[in-house]
Amino acid sequence: MSQYLLSTFTSVDGAPEAPGSPEEMQAFVGRVISLEADMTASGTFLFGGALHGPDAATVVRATDADMLMTDGPFVEAKEHVAGFYVIEAVDLDEALAWARRVVDAIRRPIEVRPFQATGRIADHMPDMPGG
Numbered sequence: 001m002s003q004y005l006l007s008t009f010t011s012v013d014g015a016p017e018a019p020g021s022p023e024e025m026q027a028f029v030g031r032v033i034s035l036e037a038d039m040t041a042s043g044t045f046l047f048g049g050a051l052h053g054p055d056a057a058t059v060v061r062a063t064d065a066d067m068l069m070t071d072g073p074f075v076e077a078k079e080h081v082a083g084f085y086v087i088e089a090v091d092l093d094e095a096l097a098w099a100r101r102v103v104d105a106i107r108r109p110i111e112v113r114p115f116q117a118t119g120r121i122a123d124h125m126p127d128m129p130g131g
Contacts, residue, residue, distance in 0.1 A: 001088045003046065004095040006102055007111040010082040031105040039087065044098060048085035082108070 039045035054073035061068045073080065085102065089095040092114065099110045 001090060002095075003115040004087050004089055004092075004098075005111075005113045005115065006048075006085040006087060006095070006099050007081050007113070008083045008102065008106060009079045009109050009111065011079050028106070035101055035105040038101070039085070039098065044087045044089060046086045046088055048083065050083040051081060054080045079109075 036045060036048075054077075055071075057071070057073045059070050059072065059074050061070075085098075087095060087098055089098065092112070095112050095114070099112045103110050
């Protein structure tokens with residue numbers, strides 16, 4: 001089994017963050033609850049979450065003498081990551097099938113990316129300290 005990141009995106013150009021009416025919100029939440037229940041029941045769901053907007057980000061950079069922290073996103077973009085799922089799937093085809101279900105539930109684009117390795121980096125480097 002491999003792990004995949006399913007990133008959900010939203011636009012920063014004034015597009016609505018969530019469904020507008022109470023009925024639309026209820027339908028949205030129902031779709032997401034059903035999707036997550038299916039992911040959990042199948043053993044696919046590892047974890048996920050929704051993120052605050054990019055204005056809530058803090059960027060930490062190393063300087064010669066210290067750490068520099070600045071407000072705002074690392075990059076200026078028209079779209080930003082709104083949330084994510086980390087799933088476990090047999091292969092990319094299975095991960096893409098789940099991504100289609102996520103798109104159907106949230107009605108936003110999804111980016112699917114496989115993890116290079118799972119666990120701590122030291123676990124994959126036996127000759128290194130901690131491995």
